Amino acid sequence: MPPVLFPLLSILVFLATILALGFIAVLWYIFWRPLARTRQDLVVDDLSAPVEIVRDRWGVPHIYAQTARDAFLAQGYVHAQDRLFQLEYSRLLARGTLAEALGPAALEADRWSRVIGFWRAAERDVAALAPDDRAALAAYTAGINAFLEANQLRKPAEFTIIGHTPRPWRIQDTVGILKVLGWALSMNWEGELVRMQLIQRLGPERAAELDPALQYGDAAQDNAALLDPAAHEAAGQLMAAYREVAGWFGNAPSAGSNNWVVGPQRGAGRQPLLANDPHLTVSIPTLWYENHLEAADGSLQVTGATFAGIPGVVSGHNADIAWGITAGRADTQDLYVEKRHPDDATSFRAGDQWLPAVVLQERFTVRGQAEPVVEDVVITRHGPLVNSLIPADERSSLPPLALRWSGHEAGA
Incomplete structure (x- = not known):
């Protein structure tokens, strides 16, 4: 090797080494450094006594x-x-604030969240909480915030990648997550749209032969409204619009669940066996979180799974009983065709009178955009108008459509 090339090669090797070490350091800083430290002693002022957390091999x-x-x-x-x-x-x-962290791609999901009103419903529920429930949620919230306080410089890699810093947790956040889960598991308005289409094409009597639910209760009385072509078109447009954002909310195209009990005389052991099989959207990480909680004073002894963000155990057992959950497929959502006042766009017919709607101004902060997006949400006696969620070129001729959902009611 010519003598003049040796110093140059040494410099190149040195620079390559520096770059490699720098790359490794970046990977360490982003991915390895934030990994949970599960073997340590911590001081949390909110605890009344020492707590031990033991992780098993899983x-x-x-x-x-x-x-x-x-x-x-x-x-x-x-x-x-x-x-x-x-x-x-x-x-x-x-909260309807995904776009603050993720940019314009999440704005449509935020619009649906604000119109449906998950956060508004969560605040109503929190105001009506029973003392024991409030205490459990407050303790759980304090635990999340204790982690945030102790790990301000050790956030997971995703926060570093998108440049987002989480704010302190609130009780409303947990209840809001429950509202979204409840919405995702109660999409019966699609079934109502199918019934509407059946009546539209076959007429009430023949449709009732295919779906006995149309023979009873409100469904039997409201067939005339279901035959309204404008209502049919509005509901179809709304469902098409929702399919574009359903993935943000975790809605599976086809979901269900089942559970059953095997009696002690039919199983290998001497005790009954509960099998619980909820079918939820596949995600990474999963919605479920397995944990075991035990209080020495005898007030709590439970093991099983809950949803990430929700305290306690949703499906599991204690020393005496086991329980599980399934999607009930109950009727929790209704769409109402409203009659707007000819001279007042925010008043709607209620029997023989006109009632004013509540108009809320929603401001959406979008990452990368200097100005917020501002929209009005109109809430009638039945619920929020959802026409604004349908593309503008498809909604101009549609009647006002209000969504009533049991999740809007405090405690539901």
């Missing part, structure tokens, strides 16, 4: 506390430790 946390409150606080901590970005995504979706 990473499932077993929480041993003196009181149920301390157990829920520790549960909030480990949920944030393992699923912080999932928690943040879920609460931003419930």
Whole structure:
């Protein structure tokens, strides 16, 4: 090798080494450094007594506390430790503020969230909470915030990648997540649209032969409204618009669930066996979070699965009983064709009178845009008008369509 090339080669090797080390350092900073530290002693002022969290070989946390409150606080901590970005995504979706973190791509999901009113419903529910429920949610919230406070410089990689910093958790965030889950699991308006189409094409009598539900209750009385071509078109346009954003809310194209019990005389053991099989959208990470909570004072001893962001156990067992959940497929949503006052766009017919609607101004902050997007949400006695969620070129001739959902009612 010519002598003049040796120094040049040495410099190139040195620079390549520096670049490689820098690349490794970046990977460490973004991906490895934020990984949860599960073997450590922590001081959390809100705890009334020491809590021990033991993770088994599958990473499932077993929480041993003196009181149920301390157990829920520790549960909030480990949920944030393992699923912080999932928690943040879920609460931003419930708040209708995803676009603040993710930009214009998430704006349509935010518009649906604000119009449906997950956050408004969550605030109503929080105001009506029973004392025990409020205490459990407050403890869980304190646990999430304890993790945020102790790990301000160790956030998961997703936060570094998108440049987003989570704000302190609130009780409303947990209830808002429950509202979104309730919405995702109760999409019966699609079934009502199918019934509407059946009546439109076959007439009430023949449609009732295919769907017995049309023979009873309100469905039998409202067939005339279902035959309204304008209502039919509006509902179809709304469903088409929702399919464009359904993925943000975790709606599966086809979902269901089942559970059953095997009696002790039919199983290998001497106890009955509960099998619970909820069918939810496949996601990474999953919606479910397995954990075990135990309070030494006897107030809590439960193991099983909950949703990330929700305290307690949704499906599991204690020392005496087991329980599970399924999608009930109950009628929780109705679409109403409203009659607008000819001289007042915010008043609607209610029997022989006109009632004013509530008009809320919603401001959407969108990452990368200097000015917020401002829209009005109109809420009638039945619920919010959803016409604004249909593309503008398709909604001009449609009647006002209001959505009534059981999730709007406090405590539902």
